[in-house]
Amino acid sequence: xxxxxxxxxxxxxxxxxxxxxxxxxxxxxxxxxxxxxxxxxxxxxxxxxxxxxxxxxxxxxxxxxxxxxxxxxxxxxxxxxxxxxxxxxxxxxxxxxxxxxxxxxxxxxxxxxxxxxxxxxxxxxxxxxxxxxxxxxxxxxxxxxxxxxxxxxxxxxxxxxxxxxxxxxxxxxxxxxxxxxxxxxxxxxxxxxxxxxxxxxxxxxxxxxxxxxxxxxxxxxxxxxxxxxxxxxxxxxxxxxxxxxxxxxxxxxxxxxxxxxxxxxxxxxxxxxxxxxxxxxxxxxxxxxxxxxxxxxxxxxxxxxxxxxxxxxxxxxxxxxxxxxxxxxxxxxxxxxxxxxxxxxxxxxxxxxxxxxxxxxxxxxxxxxxxxxxxxxxxxxxxxxxxxxxxxxxxxxxxxxxxxxxxxxxxxxxxxxxxxxxxxxxxxxxxxxxxxxxxxxxxxxxxxxxxxxxxxxxxxxxxxxxxxxxxxxxxxxxxxxxxxxxxxxxxxxxxxxxxx
Amino acid sequence: xxxxxxxxxxxxxxxxxxxxxxxxxxxxxxxxxxxxxxxxxxxxxxxxxxxxxxxxxxxxxxxxxxxxxxxxxxxxxxxxxxxxxxxxxxxxxxxxxxxxxxxxxxxxxxxxxxxxxxxxxxxxxxxxxxxxxxxxxxxxxxxxxxxxxxxxxxxxxxxxxxxxxxxxxxxxxxxxxxxxxxxxxxxxxxxxxxxxxxxxxxxxxxxxxxxxxxxxxxxxxxxxxxxxxxxxxxxxxxxxxxxxxxxxxxxxxxxxxx
Numbered sequence: 039x040x041x042x043x044x045x046x047x048x049x050x051x052x053x054x055x056x057x058x059x060x061x062x063x064x065x066x067x068x069x070x071x072x073x074x075x076x077x078x079x080x081x082x083x084x085x086x087x088x089x090x091x092x093x094x095x096x097x098x099x100x101x102x103x104x105x106x107x108x109x110x111x112x113x114x115x116x117x118x119x120x121x122x123x124x125x126x127x128x129x130x131x132x133x134x135x136x137x138x139x140x141x142x143x144x145x146x147x148x149x150x151x152x153x154x155x156x157x158x159x160x161x162x163x164x165x166x167x168x169x170x171x172x173x174x175x176x177x178x179x180x181x182x183x184x185x186x187x188x189x190x191x192x193x194x195x196x197x198x199x200x201x202x203x204x205x206x207x208x209x210x211x212x213x214x215x216x217x218x219x220x221x222x223x224x225x226x227x228x229x230x231x232x233x234x235x236x237x238x239x240x241x242x243x244x245x246x247x248x249x250x251x252x253x254x255x256x257x258x259x260x261x262x263x264x265x266x267x268x269x270x271x272x273x274x275x276x277x278x279x280x281x282x283x284x285x286x287x288x289x290x291x292x293x294x295x296x297x298x299x300x301x302x303x304x305x306x307x308x309x310x311x312x313x314x315x316x317x318x319x320x321x322x323x324x325x326x327x328x329x330x331x332x333x334x335x336x337x338x339x340x341x342x343x344x345x346x347x348x349x350x351x352x353x354x355x356x357x358x359x360x361x362x363x364x365x366x367x368x369x370x371x372x373x374x375x376x377x378x379x380x381x382x383x384x385x386x387x388x389x390x391x392x393x394x395x396x397x398x399x400x401x402x403x404x405x406x407x408x409x410x411x412x413x414x415x416x417x418x419x420x421x422x423x424x425x426x427x428x429x430x431x432x433x434x435x436x437x438x439x440x441x442x443x444x445x446x447x448x449x450x451x452x453x454x455x456x457x458x459x460x461x462x463x464x465x466x467x468x469x470x471x472x473x474x475x476x477x478x479x480x481x482x483x484x485x486x487x488x489x490x491x492x493x494x495x496x497x498x499x500x501x502x503x504x505x506x507x508x509x510x511x512x513x514x515x516x517x518x519x520x521x522x523x524x525x526x527x528x529x530x531x532x533x534x535x536x537x538x
Numbered sequence: 539x540x541x542x543x544x545x546x547x548x549x550x551x552x553x554x555x556x557x558x559x560x561x562x563x564x565x566x567x568x569x570x571x572x573x574x575x576x577x578x579x580x581x582x583x584x585x586x587x588x589x590x591x592x593x594x595x596x597x598x599x600x601x602x603x604x605x606x607x608x609x610x611x612x613x614x615x616x617x618x619x620x621x622x623x624x625x626x627x628x629x630x631x632x633x634x635x636x637x638x639x640x641x642x643x644x645x646x647x648x649x650x651x652x653x654x655x656x657x658x659x660x661x662x663x664x665x666x667x668x669x670x671x672x673x674x675x676x677x678x679x680x681x682x683x684x685x686x687x688x689x690x691x692x693x694x695x696x697x698x699x700x701x702x703x704x705x706x707x708x709x710x711x712x713x714x715x716x717x718x719x720x721x722x723x724x725x726x727x728x729x730x731x732x733x734x735x736x737x738x739x740x741x742x743x744x745x746x747x748x749x750x751x752x753x754x755x756x757x758x759x760x761x762x763x764x765x766x767x768x769x770x771x772x773x774x775x776x777x778x779x780x781x782x783x784x785x786x787x788x789x790x791x792x793x794x795x796x
Binding site: 142146474526534535537 | 567568570571574575577578581584585587588589591592595607610611613614617618621649666667669670671673674675677694697698701702705738739742743745746
């Protein structure tokens with residue numbers, strides 16, 4: 039992580055007042071995120087490395103997924119029996135349909151919101167569609183060349199460089215994870231979300247004020263940005279109200295998508311979208327794919343994948359024993375990590391994955407001061423509760439009714455990278471297409487249908503699936519088709535006021 | 539122009555449709571999904587018809603205005619026919635999906651009935667059709683300008699908005715009647731739907747004589763509405779009971795006392 043910090047500072051010095059430095063950071067983040075996400079279905083968080091990058095989290099479709107939760111209540115997590123009786127299967131299918139539809143809508147709404155934010159910004163704030171001549175260092179070849187062939191070549195080279203960077207970062211992340219360098223990864227994600235929440239939102243706010251000619255002093259701005267950023271960090275990395283956390287995740291995905299829209303030249307952007315979908319497909323489904331390795335490693339170790347930034351739609355409250363050695367706990371993650379559903383095989387990004395299993399003597403005394411402990415020992419005799427003794431007690435039949443697994447309360451998860459790339463596609467469509475709103479609408483519907491199909495496949499196959507390929511494929515097809523074929527037709531019709 | 543025209547036209551065009559969506563569809567996830575799928579099918583039909591039109595334009599004489607207009611009319615007719623074909627295809631897909639679900643689950647009742655699907659898919663078609671027709675016009679109405687400065691009609695925005703509303707509601711009615719006719723194998727009713735769609739589209743060829751195009755369209759809208767009402771199982775008695783809040787089934791379903 040030190041390296042990253044250095045990079046950031048160096049970049050900041052080099053380039054003033056533009057977000058160019060982010061991309062390198064972001065790229066790395068992306069990689070990480072990708073790796074993380076790839077693990078779970080949908081986790082395609084390729085998303086911006088930049089702070090928000092974290093989004094990668096695995097998206098797990100469908101419920102908590104085989105959350106490899108950390109030890110719960112002193113017992114090692116036991117995998118829920120996947121064996122289901124036939125008679126129950128049909129009932130479950132029916133329930134799956136009803137609750138599957140609900141899960142689809144739970145993802146439609148945030149994806150739609152993110153796209154609406156991006157499109158609204160693109161249409162009103164001209165900063166994000168201006169070509170300032172700046173480029174990311176990962177796309178060094180310019181696209182304003184003399185010949186079409188040269189432009190095509192440049193964009194192919196740009197896309198190649200970008201994809202190579204992403205692959206390398208993913209491998210680095212998988213290696214880091216394999217060799218248990220959790221602190222490194224955690225710090226990296228922390229830094230990237232810090233950057234996104236403070237720096238990018240400051241730039242965004244600045245441009246919005248410029249557009250609407252709002253005069254604001256630096257003091258007020260500092261207070262606003264400070265509050266926004268700190269609450270965001272808390273909500274994302276620690277605890278917070280569910281809606282607020284979801285809102286923050288949507289906002290940082292939108293910010294990241296806007297950065298991409300601004301700094302990636304046209305043809306490069308489309309190429310990158312296409313190639314990333316293919317990479318996503320390969321990385322998650324091939325046996326040797328880095329993201330698949332990540333998922334399997336996480337499942338072997340019975341650990342949840344990085345909390346990173348994964349959009350989760352519900353929160354389930356659990357009764358949990360006070361755990362020691364648990365630095366940050368995100369209740370959404372905790373909740374979902376406990377829900378191991380046979381349906382969602384995606385390892386849901388659970389809460390802090392980096393925390394190792396709790397060891398008995400902990401630094402945190404849990405509120406029991408030494409004087410109290412001494413007094414108790416004096417009264418009751420020396421007592422020591424270890425993991426083993428706790429386990430014995432826990433394994434005895436408990437009077438408490440078992441926690442009900444309610445399908446409804448199991449949420450869905452989608453990696454932030456998916457959000458970012460969906461919004462990037464729709465934003466680019468609204469920025470670039472001369473057919474304006476028709477193209478944007480067509481891409482929007484195409485992406486939603488792709489998401490729907492992906493979730494359907496998830497319900498059928500019940501394993502980690504990439505969320506990008508189908509949606510991006512539909513989105514690209516509809517973008518190019520609508521822009522080139524439908525637009526002239528509809529323009530002519532509107533001219534004569536014919537209705538079809 | 540500007541905000542008043544924009545908001546006015548938007549609400550005229552999409553008001554009834556959005557109200558229908560909010561009150562009957564937004565709460566049910568399954569219906570929302572089928573609505574969006576319906577919109578997607580309409581989009582695909584438009585894509586295909588645009589492709590054919592585009593190709594025909596490329597191989598034609600671009601100078602001749604008459605030929606271009608003729609090709610446009612051909613495009614419109616083709617588009618209408620393709621839309622109805624895709625409506626039929628969507629019906630077939632839904633039937634198959636329904637049957638699959640029914641055999642899969644042991645229950646007798648479906649999570650969503652074919653009539654609801656007809657309504658939802660019709661509305662989906664309508665939303666997409668209306669949006670594609672009018673959104674660009676609405677976007678332009680926000681900015682500065684004078685309507686009809688070159689001698690065209692001054693009622694362009696208003697007439698577009700009313701036409702769009704009619705089209706959206708018509709698609710919904712057509713959906714209901716179409717699916718019902720397919721269920722009962724009344725192919726004459728299917729043909730009637732297709733023909734009425736063609737008539738409505740061809741009426742718009744008379745624009746900008748709005749009286750000649752809008753009034754018959756609204757007459758057809760009213761007639762289709764009545765037909766859809768009866769084919770969905772409505773009757774005068776039902777209507778009376780519903781309006782006087784005495785319909786027991788409806789009240790039971792909504793857990794309200796009489």
